[in-house]
Amino acid sequence: MENFTVLAISGCLLSALAVYVWMQFRRVNDQQAAELKLLKSGAELEGLQKKLKTYTQCNEFLGAAQQHLLTQAKLFNVQAVREYVILERYTKEKNQIATDVLLAVKCSVSYDFGLESGAMGFEVVPSAPGLRIKSNAPALLGTPQIKVMSHEVSAASILPDERAAIAQMVQKFAPLAQRYGVALTREDGVRVPFKSKLADGLRDFLAAQSGVQYVPCVTVDWR
DSSP states (O other): OHHHHHHHHHHHHHHHHHHHHHHHHHHHHHHHHHHHHHHHHHHHHHHHHHHHHHHHGGGGGHHHHHHHHHHTGGGGOEEEEEEEEEEEEEOHHHHTOSSOEEEEEEEEEEEEEEEOOTTTOOEEEEETTEEEEEEOOEEEEEEEEEEEEEEEESSTTOSSOHHHHHHHHHHHHHHHHHHHHHHHTTSHHHHHHHHHHHHHHHHHHHHTSTTOOOOOOEEEEEO
């Protein structure tokens, strides 16, 4: 009986020891799994941080980008051509001609527009979800170039010098063409090409910089 009791006690002790060893072994495995999971999460986090940095790397070059836009400003110039018909009525009393005459002259006018950088130049700032360029609005450059395309006269051989009359009409039209050019600076037909050129210029510059793998969307605002 005593031997049986000893054997029972020994069996219990061995079972308890086996359970303890198994629990310790499982604990070690769980710790190792947790450590591996932690290491994997750390590696994934580091990779994500590196990837995120590529999305913001271009922000380190915004100062240089502003200077680049300033030096390249003339390349962003835009030309626009508009056609106009100017009319002049000549009367027999005032102009001492045989009968009243209406002279119509069709002209094309070429306008050049540029970005006046001024003292502030261009400003490039982060603006979620991308970048924003702040710039002075387009301005008319120089004097519009007027070219006569054709002309019509209501009565032939009445005006003593049609060529001189046309030249005089063009000269009188020049100040009005200048005002038309100033008005054009506020139209989308002029402003949109400037925005496109500015945005493309900024994107091309940033994309060429070391470490920049992603250039966000670019918008343009006029001051």
